[in-house]
Amino acid sequence: MAQVSLNNVRKVYPNGFEAVKPASFRIEDGEFVVLVGPSGCGKSTMLRMIAGLEDISDGALTIGDRVVNDVDPADRDIAMVFQNYALYPHMTVAKNIGYGLKNRKIPAADIAAKVQEAATMLNLTDYLDRKPSQLSGGQRQRVAMGRAIVRDPSLFLFDEPLSNLDAKLRNQMRIEIKALQRRLGVTSVYVTHDQVEAMTMADRIIVMNAGxxxxxxxxxEVYHSPASTFVASFMGAPPMNLLTGRAEAGRVRVGNVMLHQHHEDRDLTVGIRPEDIIPDSHGHLEVEVTLIEELGAHRLLHGQMQGHPLTIHVGKDHPVETGHIRAAIKPNAVSLFDPASGVRL
Known part of the structure; x- marks a missing residue:
């Protein structure tokens, strides 16, 4: 296991494009950290710099107690699990899992023991003699993980490993990867564009946007106290409602609705999570519901308040119809942002 530290690490390509702006953070020993953000935000570039697959333009990257800026990937004591599995189609599962150990001249008996241990851990013992083409997507991903596990690395790197799987299998593999990381205690960095994966798997989340x-x-923390309107809108399904408001005479107003106390007169962006709005016949919000999404365990009510689009999240047993309703906001459930910069106030 190892700590990972980035000190003003930056990536600039020869054409001048700054893919990752100076970034500093520390990943603790045994921690599971998820890099999340939309396509092109720099999360995969960040992971590839940690792996040694991308050169670092500026700054220092430390794994354990050594700076590894100029250390080859093979010498960084890492194991990487990719989106595309990267299995050898002509080899059996057992040979795919043990191939890296064979290249390192590990004795055959030791390789067999490690392969068996990993296969047992990943429920692959019945498939060791099969070829990748005879496996499901989830089984192939387990083989790729087994290949990483047998190396006993100090750091696991996952590059969108579940994006090729269907929704049900992604849910299952999320649980399995997190449980496996807990069991092994290996420091892990996981890249995804899926905020549900980030929320359910991470000890800590690093949200990236435009490098x-x-x-x-x-x-x-990321969900309930977003640092910006970008985080508020990206983290959450459905995302936080963002309304145009203004603070006047110590109160926050959206349209003609007073919501929250504030200390200075100014324009604001007001954020409210959909589950923090409750249909209430005595509530001070007037909402026009135009669409109801039935999702089994809960419902999403889509409509407008004071001309602002609004989504409300209610339980499955909550009776509601389209049309005019009144609603209330849970106490201390309002986030305030600067409308120009998007930064939380």
Whole structure:
């Protein structure tokens, strides 16, 4: 296991494009950190710099107690699991898992023992003699993980490993990867564009946008106290409602609705999570519901309040119809942002 530290690490390509702006953070020994953001935000570039697959333009990257800027990937004591599995089609599962050990001249008996241990851990013992073409997508991903596990690395790197799987299998593999990381205790960095994966798997989340780190925090911190309107809208399904408001005479107003106390007169962006709005016949919000999404365990009500699009999240047993309703906001559930910069106030 190892700590990973980035000190003003930056990536600029020869054409001048700055893919990753100066970034500094530390990943603790045994921690599971998820890099999340939309396509092109720099998360995969960041992972590839940690892996040694991309040169670092500026700054220092430390794994354990050594700076590894100029250390080859093979000498960084890492194991990487890719989106495309990268299995050898002509080899059996057992040979795919043990191939890296064979290249390192590990004795055959030791390789067999490690392969068997990994196969047992990943429920692959019945498939060791099969070729990758005879496996499901989930089984192939387990083989790729087994190949990483047998190396006993100090650092696991996952590059969108579940994006090729269907929704049900992604849910299953999320649980399996997190449980496996807990069992092994290996420091792990996981890249995804899926905020559900980030929320459910991470000890801490690093949210990236346009090459910049927007926020670092636990899933609860990122969700309940987003550092910017970008984080508020990206983390959450459905995302946070963002309304145009203004603070006047110590109160926050959206249209003609007073919501929250504030200390100075100014324009604001007001953020409210959909689950923090409750249909209430005595509530002070007037909402026009135009669409109801039935999702089994809960419902999403889509409509407008004071001309602003609004989504409300209610339980499956909550009776509601389209049309005019009144609603209330849970106490202390309002986030305020600067409308120009998007930064949380």
């Amino acid at each position: 910049r780190i927007e926020q670092i925090g636990t899933p609860a």
